[in-house]
């Protein structure tokens with residue numbers, strides 16, 4: 001079985017997003033914890049959450065992925081932005097305890113001119129202040145393209161952040177196929193090498209989720225423009241290989257492809273299930 005879902009709006013609540021996922025053949029999903037550009041989060045609705053937890057149990061959902069707002073930057077040169085980001089993350093993670101045992105993905109941050117080293121130090125320091133020993137959520141650093149002053153375009157940078165974290169069992173990685181390709185990792189012609197590099201530098205045991213996207217741009221372009229599966233430069237063959245890799249089996253695959261409506265995702269999920277050979281290679 002392949003664990004697959006897509007990014008959906010949680011505006012109607014957890015139960016609604018769960019039902020929406022079931023209706024398109026998904027057994028996981030991703031949602032923004034709040035408006036992607038920041039802002040306040042919706043009130044917690046216990047009834048809605050309980051209804052979702054029942055649904056999750058009944059239909060055997062895999063781990064769901066919360067995505068932090070894009071504007072969050074734990075290592076901003078502006079202290080007010082960095083502090084605000086820390087507060088947002090802490091509040092999000094406290095709220096995640098209402099749906100315990102799931103995943104919280106975020107973009108490591110942009111050093112905005114301070115340099116990678118200082119950026120990494122600030123991110124790790126912030127995480128060390130935020131994470132607590134008995135939290136049930138795993139916090140995922142997303143692999144990025146490395147555009148601008150973005151941190152996380154190199155596996156080494158992710159590793160350096162993790163190295164500094166005190167509560168290492170709370171930290172994992174989400175690999176975004178569009179991002180790593182745009183960052184220069186050739187998952188089309190050399191997937192074996194990229195997986196080995198990931199394992200050598202970060203460790204495959206840290207990999208907790210895959211963002212499955214095609215790319216509008218070319219290898220190493222550092223652009224970060226997602227494309228529908230099979231319509232971009234990564235292409236069908238590479239995606240087919242990726243979903244059949246034993247290293248990725250059991251991970252939630254989340255589509256973040258540009259779709260006009262939910263049917264676009266339904267079709268893509270059907271298509272990817274069709275790629276899945278059902279046995280581990």
Ligand code: FE
Pocket residue numbers: 067107142
């Ligand atoms: Fe992301």
Ligand code: FE
Pocket residue numbers: 142176211256
């Ligand atoms: Fe992503």
Ligand code: ZN
Pocket residue numbers: 176178179224225226
């Ligand atoms: Zn992206």
